[in-house]
Amino acid sequence: MTNKRPALIQETDTEARDLARQLITNARHAALGVLDETGAPSVTRVAFGICENGQMVSLVSDLSAHSQRLKTEPRCSLLIGEPPSKGDPLAFARLSIAAQAQFLSRDDPSHSERRASWLTSHPKSALYIDFADFKFVVFTPLHADLNGGFGEAYRLTPDDILPKA
């Protein structure tokens, strides 16, 4: 069987940008890739959300291995976009975001506003958001790879994916 699929990376268009933003807006969790202490990749599940100022954030425990690793090595990757339970999971859109992580202190003046915003999108986190070890981490995107399904691949810039001003 011959392979007649199109070239791998397509030209970024409005549809691709809108799809990426929609995935980001709807995501409540992500698969987070960090480097472990040997330099190998390590993927775990984290909460994920967008602040009112448009920043991509997570609420993480200082006690988790991924938090410890991000403090040493802030380069990370976030996979968002969950497939439905039916159909080929690879036929549904997802976004891989290369990012730099930065932790925010609970004493930061922005904490209370961010906390309120987070509780709106992640109400169940009220159970632990005030534990002393839970902190917000901001992800600054470097670039992103959108896979809209088979043969629909785009390389996006931070401007392509961040909320419109």
Add this chain to the structure above:
Amino acid sequence: MTNKRPALIQETDTEARDLARQLITNARHAALGVLDETGAPSVTRVAFGICENGQMVSLVSDLSAHSQRLKTEPRCSLLIGEPPSKGDPLAFARLSIAAQAQFLSRDDPSHSERRASWLTSHPKSALYIDFADFKFVVFTPLHADLNGGFGEAYRLTPDDILPKA
């Protein structure tokens, strides 16, 4: 608020092993972490399944970035265990598997048996399994981290997670 949660890593028991094996058996896709060309983590979605011989495998296209990267750097991480659409995604069990990836040739004598087994669990892949660029990759586990929900963390060995003989 004081933090009185239990010690982070709990002693591995039968329940933890069974939960990990159940997650592996039920998984049809995974978040795959590889190292990109700069040594940073990169997470993408891949198909995932178990062969009849108990090996963890994926069916991947040679044209994908993660395949290209795994050929250079076989260290990877697989996150499996999808949360339901309701409830806190972090309250549901998931497994992070540190592994080494090894590609199998389509000319390998095991290919046709593996192909038949894969099609049973991933029937939609019939659309592309015979494309020339699609190959099986076997993941040899090195260790795994089970998170059974808040405060339920286990470090598992390959023997803990591979199917019982």
